[in-house]
Amino acid sequence: MRFPRRPRHARPPRLLAAFLLTPLLAGCFASSDGDGGAGSGADNGSRLRVALAFPPAENLSPHGADATILSRLGVTEGLTTLDANGAAAPALAASWRREDERNWLFTLREAAFQDGTDVTPAAVAASLTHATEAEPPPAALSGITLTATAEGSTGVRVTTAAPDPVLPLRLSSPGLAVLAPKAYGAKGAVDPVGTATGPFELTEVTGATAAALDRFDDYWGGRAQASGVDVRFIADGTARANALRTGQVDLAEAIPVAQAATLDADTRRETATTRTTSLLLNVKSGVFKDPALRAAARAAVDTAALAEGVYEGHADAGAGLYGPAVTWAESKRVRPVGRVRAGSPDGASLTLATYDNRPELPEVAQVLKQQLEKAGFRVKLEVREYSRLESDALAGKFDAFVGARNSLLDTGDPVSLPASDFACDGGYNLALLCDKGVDRAVAEAQTVSDTGERQDAAMAAEAAILGTDAVVPLVHQRVITGVGAGVGGALLDPYERTLVGAGTRR
Numbered sequence: 001m002r003f004p005r006r007p008r009h010a011r012p013p014r015l016l017a018a019f020l021l022t023p024l025l026a027g028c029f030a031s032s033d034g035d036g037g038a039g040s041g042a043d044n045g046s047r048l049r050v051a052l053a054f055p056p057a058e059n060l061s062p063h064g065a066d067a068t069i070l071s072r073l074g075v076t077e078g079l080t081t082l083d084a085n086g087a088a089a090p091a092l093a094a095s096w097r098r099e100d101e102r103n104w105l106f107t108l109r110e111a112a113f114q115d116g117t118d119v120t121p122a123a124v125a126a127s128l129t130h131a132t133e134a135e136p137p138p139a140a141l142s143g144i145t146l147t148a149t150a151e152g153s154t155g156v157r158v159t160t161a162a163p164d165p166v167l168p169l170r171l172s173s174p175g176l177a178v179l180a181p182k183a184y185g186a187k188g189a190v191d192p193v194g195t196a197t198g199p200f201e202l203t204e205v206t207g208a209t210a211a212a213l214d215r216f217d218d219y220w221g222g223r224a225q226a227s228g229v230d231v232r233f234i235a236d237g238t239a240r241a242n243a244l245r246t247g248q249v250d251l252a253e254a255i256p257v258a259q260a261a262t263l264d265a266d267t268r269r270e271t272a273t274t275r276t277t278s279l280l281l282n283v284k285s286g287v288f289k290d291p292a293l294r295a296a297a298r299a300a301v302d303t304a305a306l307a308e309g310v311y312e313g314h315a316d317a318g319a320g321l322y323g324p325a326v327t328w329a330e331s332k333r334v335r336p337v338g339r340v341r342a343g344s345p346d347g348a349s350l351t352l353a354t355y356d357n358r359p360e361l362p363e364v365a366q367v368l369k370q371q372l373e374k375a376g377f378r379v380k381l382e383v384r385e386y387s388r389l390e391s392d393a394l395a396g397k398f399d400a401f402v403g404a405r406n407s408l409l410d411t412g413d414p415v416s417l418p419a420s421d422f423a424c425d426g427g428y429n430l431a432l433l434c435d436k437g438v439d440r441a442v443a444e445a446q447t448v449s450d451t452g453e454r455q456d457a458a459m460a461a462e463a464a465i466l467g468t469d470a471v472v473p474l475v476h477q478r479v480i481t482g483v484g485a486g487v488g489g490a491l492l493d494p495y496e497r498t499l500v501g502a503g504t505r506r
Helices: 015-026 067-072 121-133 237-245 291-300 303-310 360-375 390-394 416-421 436-446 451-467
Strands: 047-052 080-082 088-090 093-098 103-108 146-151 155-160 200-206 210-215 228-233 268-281 315-317 349-355 378-384 400-406 471-483
Touching (some): 047 237, 088 093, 103 121, 121 146, 121 155, 237 471, 268 291, 268 360, 291 360, 303 471, 360 400, 360 471, 416 451, 436 451
Parallel strands (some): 047 228
Antiparallel strands (some): 080 088, 093 103, 103 155, 268 400, 268 471
């Protein structure tokens, strides 16, 4: 359906803000040609054509899986963002300070929503409050409780029920994007159309197949160089690569490794990411309720064969929950604790599931099927599109699940992954793990504020999790992005939160 353009209120010029702030954000991530800044606005620019792998699964609500679609397309923003080193950097908040263990004060910059209203402390506080009330809550809020209140003409005070030393990182999550008051409807409905703050405004959505965005001329960071973005959601990786090769799109995310060689070398960009492909074992019911059989499954997996075979060298063999892109992890990694001796599968039957939005995953699952069968399991393989698989996986309807997970996607905090994916009350606990030792390690890590010590605590939690054999890290991925000839300013982000920005153009 087509959405009418919102009328905009006249606002004072922000040329000074654009010149001052654009370099800060452009430097956060590598652009495809080293120039990620917004243009001068001397011409209207061309529209960008972009192919994304994952179609909307939740009506483009920012509180769930669709949040990164909106952030990658330059639609939504939060109070903070992540810089290239994984530290919190200013976004809608120009600055912040910690007043005490539980209170933080964020100072807003001058900005407008795409419906023409101002970004005010009251609007920001209301937006964060809506996120805390979402069901289920955004992954970034897993395990914490916060309240947000307006403070004067430019301040937002965020108070947490318990000390949260990484709150600025948490607020960078795409799931905590700030939207205008009119975005929020009855029964938790959220409409990002014309209510966000980014350089591009969502104007048209065609089911799960396409979307259109127009440039938001009043963007606080400067007028975008492209006049708009036309998006196609193409789940098939070969089709995405073909669309780029034949000139139908300008940018194509997640090019399959099998298709990389079909693209010209100057249109391929390979970026180390914090994404790990893992085998998750259902510890609550079925065959892998037995820790000895989980150990047998772990022993059966040859991760090097997956990295070199399936990924053709475009990935590293799994070492843990955090891979080489998390530069500090290897030097701090400790041996898993509590592992049991592997038992005999003796023909035990299991269902292994994965999704085809990432085209390597079905092949990974097929190789795993062979490896597990060689070890003595009987394996049934089930492959679906992700949106048709997630609810069944979370409900424990499979014995094993192959998925690719960005370890720093939700908050940039290394402790967020253990808390959301492996704690008893984790919101994305596909292994259905509930282990006292793991929960204790995660809880201890969540209390640490010093950066280095928090990293150490995260690795202690990793060791406890790996000791249960609920997860087998398979490979640490590098992502291949297709960038058409003449396209500049694509944001090649190791955290996979951004792709199109104000400086992206053709």
